[in-house]
Amino acid sequence: MVSSNAPRDPVPAGAGRLIRAVEWLVLRIAAAWPFLLFFVGFFLFWEYAVILFGVPGYILPTPSEIVTRGWADIPRLLDYTLVTGTESVLGYLLAVAVGLPIGLAIAFSPMLRRTVYPFFVSLEMVPKIAFAPLFIAWLGFGLLPKVIIVVLVCFFPVALNSIHAFGSLSDELTRFCRSTGAGPLRTFWKVRLPAALPQCFVGFKYAALNATVGATIAEFMGSDQGLGFYISIATGNMRPDLAFAGIFFLTLLGLALFGCVTLAERLLIPWHISQRRH
Amino acid sequence: MAATIDIKSLSKTFGTGPQAVHAFGPVDLTIEAGSFVSLLGPSGCGKSTLMLMVAGLLEASEGAIYFDGERVGAPRTDIGIMFQDNTLVPWRSVEGNIALQLELRGLDPKPYAGRIRDLLRSVKLDGFAARHPYELSGGMQQRAAFCQALVHEPETLLFDEPLGKLDAMTRESIRTDLQALWMTRRPTVVFVTHSIEEAVQLSSVVCVVTPRPGRIERTIEIDLPWPRDMEVKASPAFTRYVHDIQGIFRDYGVL
Numbered sequence: 292m293v294s295s296n297a298p299r300d301p302v303p304a305g306a307g308r309l310i311r312a313v314e315w316l317v318l319r320i321a322a323a324w325p326f327l328l329f330f331v332g333f334f335l336f337w338e339y340a341v342i343l344f345g346v347p348g349y350i351l352p353t354p355s356e357i358v359t360r361g362w363a364d365i366p367r368l369l370d371y372t373l374v375t376g377t378e379s380v381l382g383y384l385l386a387v388a389v390g391l392p393i394g395l396a397i398a399f400s401p402m403l404r405r406t407v408y409p410f411f412v413s414l415e416m417v418p419k420i421a422f423a424p425l426f427i428a429w430l431g432f433g434l435l436p437k438v439i440i441v442v443l444v445c446f447f448p449v450a451l452n453s454i455h456a457f458g459s460l461s462d463e464l465t466r467f468c469r470s471t472g473a474g475p476l477r478t479f480w481k482v483r484l485p486a487a488l489p490q491c492f493v494g495f496k497y498a499a500l501n502a503t504v505g506a507t508i509a510e511f512m513g514s515d516q517g518l519g520f521y522i523s524i525a526t527g528n529m530r531p532d533l534a535f536a537g538i539f540f541l542t543l544l545g546l547a548l549f550g551c552v553t554l555a556e557r558l559l560i561p562w563h564i565s566q567r568r569h
Numbered sequence: 570m571a572a573t574i575d576i577k578s579l580s581k582t583f584g585t586g587p588q589a590v591h592a593f594g595p596v597d598l599t600i601e602a603g604s605f606v607s608l609l610g611p612s613g614c615g616k617s618t619l620m621l622m623v624a625g626l627l628e629a630s631e632g633a634i635y636f637d638g639e640r641v642g643a644p645r646t647d648i649g650i651m652f653q654d655n656t657l658v659p660w661r662s663v664e665g666n667i668a669l670q671l672e673l674r675g676l677d678p679k680p681y682a683g684r685i686r687d688l689l690r691s692v693k694l695d696g697f698a699a700r701h702p703y704e705l706s707g708g709m710q711q712r713a714a715f716c717q718a719l720v721h722e723p724e725t726l727l728f729d730e731p732l733g734k735l736d737a738m739t740r741e742s743i744r745t746d747l748q749a750l751w752m753t754r755r756p757t758v759v760f761v762t763h764s765i766e767e768a769v770q771l772s773s774v775v776c777v778v779t780p781r782p783g784r785i786e787r788t789i790e791i792d793l794p795w796p797r798d799m800e801v802k803a804s805p806a807f808t809r810y811v812h813d814i815q816g817i818f819r820d821y822g823v824l
């Protein structure tokens with residue numbers, strides 16, 4: 292963004308706006324061409340290296356095989372994407388709904404800071420995913436154990452970043468608020484909350500990356516549907532082409548989740564994004 | 570009416586036991602209503618500590634502070650404070666940041682629109698009302714913070730080295746703004762600075778603070794004509810004050 296004293300252009304109407312959007316798109320593609328070229332090059336290399344070295348299909352398929360075989364199985368892949376997506380999104384939302392208020396409470400309560408907080412920090416060292424088999428054993432093959440495992444891997448980034456976010460208002464801003472005589476509630480809405488949001492989103496985004504990982508591993512452990520289940524069955528059947536197709540849809544799922552969180556960040560704290568660009 | 574500030578055998582010690590740091594005092598000082606008093610002293614002598622105690626944002630270890638005879642016990646809401654690092658928030662425009670001072674006080678900023686505009690014009694920030702802090706230079710941010718500290722029309726102003734991080738030219742121009750404001754409205758101003766010249770130029774009284782634990786052994790009335798423009802700064806009398814104060818710091822072993 293260019294800083295100048297001139298007023299910003301008014302939003303152009305109709306055709307003007309379309310031309311601008313197309314212009315923007317062309318510019319973005321133009322700016323991304325080295326990456327796109329690399330991307331295309333990578334898959335071409337993969338394709339022809341497999342053919343050239345005669346790697347058998349049950350070890351490593353070519354990208355074109357993955358696409359054609361995956362396409363043939365598309366109804367099941369979409370179905371399972373929905374299953375894994377449901378687990379991830381439910382678990383993620385639950386982790387945020389629980390982690391954010393708990394983080395808030397710990398940030399503002401000296402008592403909790405001395406008891407629960409160090410407990411959380413030490414739990415952070417435990418690889419949460421190691422609990423997955425236990426939850427499967429306790430709760431069976433259904434949706435619930437998967438959601439709980441996703442909650443487990445998403446909760447800590449959300450909670451710990453919220454504690455950090457709400458507990459680190461600068462001395463100067465704290466004093467400024469006190470000098471106005473504002474009560475705790477008004478200070479919270481006007482200053483503490485907006486000041487904390489960027490750090491909260493660091494946690495939200497990190498958790499979004501964890502969500503699909505948690506769901507997939509939970510499905511590896513024990514399930515009869517979902518992309519994790521699909522990948523492990525395909526691998527067992529010596530069908531790496533289908534496993535890759537499953538991985539592709541998992542990637543799409545992860546990207547979609549991360550994209551939604553990034554979009555929310557953009558909408559909620561646009562000032563932070565524009566500041567970060569500098 | 571601007572307030573007279575009485576500081577009575579005030580001192581501050583941080584911590585307890587062997588780790589205690591005696592930061593400041595004991596100090597007795599009277600700051601007359603409508604005067605411009607500078608606190609001039611080396612780094613770490615307790616200037617910020619004193620400022621926070623005056624504002625009621627930090628408890629004194631001993632002694633007390635009185636505003637027109639009323640003892641300071643809680644944060645005072647009738648003052649304007651400018652800190653070394655400005656208190657602009659990144660999610661609000663310049664205008665919104667100034668309004669924040671009012672909103673935190675439970676005031677509706679709408680009736681103040683005209684006043685905000687006048688303030689911005691007085692520091693040459695008109696045209697930047699809708700900009701965000703990251704779009705401003707350091708000096709412009711500090712000028713916006715200046716408006717933020719003044720919008721609720723405080724009768725007492727506390728400045729803790731607000732110009733510390735600025736370049737010489739910007740400092741000079743904000744000093745001029747500050748002086749003009751003081752001359753027209755005559756608030757009581759307490760101004761912390763490291764710069765001897767700045768203190769002599771702006772103040773009716775300069776308090777020289779000793780190295781930590783800070784004490785005020787010398788208060789010097791600056792008897793120079795107002796406004797203290799370039800002519801005054803070039804006068805022998807001005808140079809004399811600066812020289813004398815340098816002498817005091819040399820005797821303290823600071824210079």
Ligand SMILES: Nc1ncnc2c1ncn2[C@@H]1O[C@H](COP(=O)(O)OP(=O)(O)OP(=O)(O)O)[C@@H](O)[C@H]1O
Pocket residue numbers: 583584590591592610611612613614615616617618619781
């Ligand atoms: N919260 C605190 N805890 C312990 N010691 C403190 C605290 N705040 C300040 N001090 C000590 O008190 C002394 C005075 O600090 P203060 O910030 O008032 O100095 P200052 O004169 O404003 O310095 P400067 O010009 O560098 O800003 C310093 O020696 C500092 O170490």
Ligand SMILES: [Mg+2]
Pocket residue numbers: 616617618729
């Ligand atoms: Mg200081």
